[in-house]
């Protein structure tokens with residue numbers, strides 16, 4: 017048999033890779049199946065082309081997905097060291113710093129990014145989030161306001177975060193927070209539930225009693241099933257010392273439950289609700305007498 | 306140790322293939338599908354449909370038709386109840402390649418044929434009538450429903466095609482409702498490796514082209530879709546391709562986002578969650594929406610779908626991965642308590658199907674099948690059985706017990722990836738290619754059966770089970786008319802409430818409150834006219850010399 021040099025080299029190469037992979041997989045990071053394998057594959061690519069900054073960047077992304085932020089950062093920095101000047105890299109570095117609560121470093125990186133692309137909304141948003149963590153509430157709010165009003169497809173989560181920043185900047189500014197909620201409802205649809213729920217919270221927190229009751233009525237009227245809302249309204253009415261109205265609302269809650277199909281009546285949240293109604297009713301009665 | 310070695314093996318295999326050939330399993334980058342306008346001379350077909358048409362966001366009265374053309378043109382949909390007369394038209398005169406036309410004012414449970422084109426010509430049609438919309442019935446209706454469930458399908462290779470063809474064979478020969486697929490449910494990772502537009506073309510549109518023209522497709526976001534889509538901005542191919550109801554247009558509660566949403570089909574409520582990008586925290590926006598939504602449905606069945614599996618020991622592990630654990634610990638207690646019946650997940654490329662479960666939120670090894678009491682891990686006497694009507698019997702969900710759900714991890718519609726496949730909560734774990742079909746039908750005894758079958762790529766039905774729900778026909782009666790209690794009679798015809806007061810008692814006053822607790826009528830008489838009050842629920846508070854009590858009436 018003729019000795020095939022090329023075949024031998026190929027064999028050696030393969031063997032080295034296998035050993036390398038074996039070592040890699042012996043490390044305790046075997047959580048995410050697919051991802052682990054892809055990281056290992058990327059590691060092999062890097063071993064073949066160790067000065068390729070793109071490969072480090074790609075493996076960094078995989079590490080980040082795998083929530084191994086330290087490794088991710090190491091790869092990003094290596095990629096930068098090897099000459100990667102893409103703005104995306106700055107963004108990732110900022111994001112990893114942000115995720116590991118290294119906010120000062122995160123701010124530095126995102127500002128580099130924004131020097132290259134000052135209008136990028138994702139980056140602006142991340143910057144606002146970093147500033148928020150650094151207690152720069154005013155600047156954070158300014159940035160987030162820009163994002164909220166310029167982003168094409170905002171989500172309820174964005175509006176809620178924005179509201180949060182508004183109140184962090186001034187904990188009495190419920191007017192501003194409620195306006196932001198209204199803006200969100202306007203953009204996302206008037207019945208967006210997470211925003212309507214937040215509106216309720218803010219009305220309560222700012223003591224706007226009549227508006228709170230209106231908001232409860234909104235839920236009662238808007239909903240298919242309203243037993244929970246009747247009860248919550250009753251509870252609020254007792255808190256603001258309007259026991260008779262609370263009493264009527266509890267009656268409505270009980271009737272709403274009675275009208276449910278047996279299946280729903282037998283669900284634990286409804287059974288629990290019945291108990292809560294009973295106990296609130298008796299505490300109202302005690303108050304009365 | 307076993308787990309580790311499995312990974313090692315899998316990893317080694319993939320490396321060997323790279324080292325040997327550097328040949329990754331690339332999707333077939335076929336040319337985009339071209340739909341030639343039938344009957345028109347070729348030279349006039351200057352515009353070509355290169356994607357679709359496909360159906361989105363179906364409701365009992367509306368549907369969205371989408372398609373793509375190679376050059377910008379207007380959007381026109383012709384539709385009608387008979388193939389020969391597509392007399393209705395919905396259109397948009399703006400020039401675009403990405404066409405999206407909403408048809409509204411449709412009748413529920415009705416078949417409409419359609420074609421698409423521009424102002425001057427029809428660009429895509431089916432002379433044999435294979436392009437149609439069948440609208441869902443009005444929500445709450447009990448009727449046969451069939452859903453085709455595809456998890457992690459998007460490989461664009463022959464595995465995916467074989468799985469598809471096996472389902473097509475099944476539905477063509479189905480014992481009932483032959484050829485009818487009411488919806489497609491995609492469980493995410495619909496297009497590998499990263500859900501780009503081109504990958505979607507290869508793995509979704511080119512593969513399911515026929516079905517997408519006659520069945521509405523719904524989806525949740527998978528991690529591979531998530532690579533190119535951004536839920537934070539609802540942008541990227543996934544969000545461009547799909548159009549989902551953000552404002553409860555198809556039933557349910559408004560989420561304000563396409564990342565998670567719900568819809569009704571017949572008497573089934575579907576809840577679609579984003580287990581990938583969106584916060585899975587209790588009290589987060591998605592959690593709050595889910596709770597509000599599930600506590601607001603009166604539907605007989607509740608089905609939820611999201612990508613990351615609650616239980617799996619396949620190519621992913623529900624004991625170690627954060628998204629899986631968070632969905633299980635944060636969402637499932639609330640969803641089980643509120644009556645979810647079926648949970649559909651993908652991500653692991655296998656088929657793993659649970660027993661009839663409730664309250665199992667721990668690791669696989671903590672699963673205890675003997676615990677069948679309330680809050681236990683399996684529900685009912687045969688909850689630990691196979692759920693097969695012809696074996697251990699269907700899982701039972703009576704109206705007295707809201708608990709009990711089956712969890713399916715079915716992510717092998719495009720490839721299989723092995724794993725230990727030994728999760729204790731699973732009745733069946735298979736490393737096989739296939740997709741699932743869910744069928745809901747009457748059981749002939751006033752209840753319904755929800756049956757799911759796993760159809761392998763070779764046409765074999767490798768697993769099936771049934772959840773039986775009794776008493777679905779029985780609706781709670783509302784207090785319409787007649788004697789409400791000893792103290793009150795409501796005569797709906799006369800619009801009159803009559804109070805019965807004891808001889809030795811004396812009526813002092815009557816207050817009537819509407820459904821938001823407002824006082825709408827006061828009286829001191831024993832006979833009260835309520836005929837002019839608007840429809841709705843009322844509380845009547847009666848105060849006599851000796852006592853006070855309340856009654857309720859519903860004016861219809």
Ligand SMILES: [Fe+2]
Nearest residue numbers: 494527528652
């Ligand atoms: Fe996945």
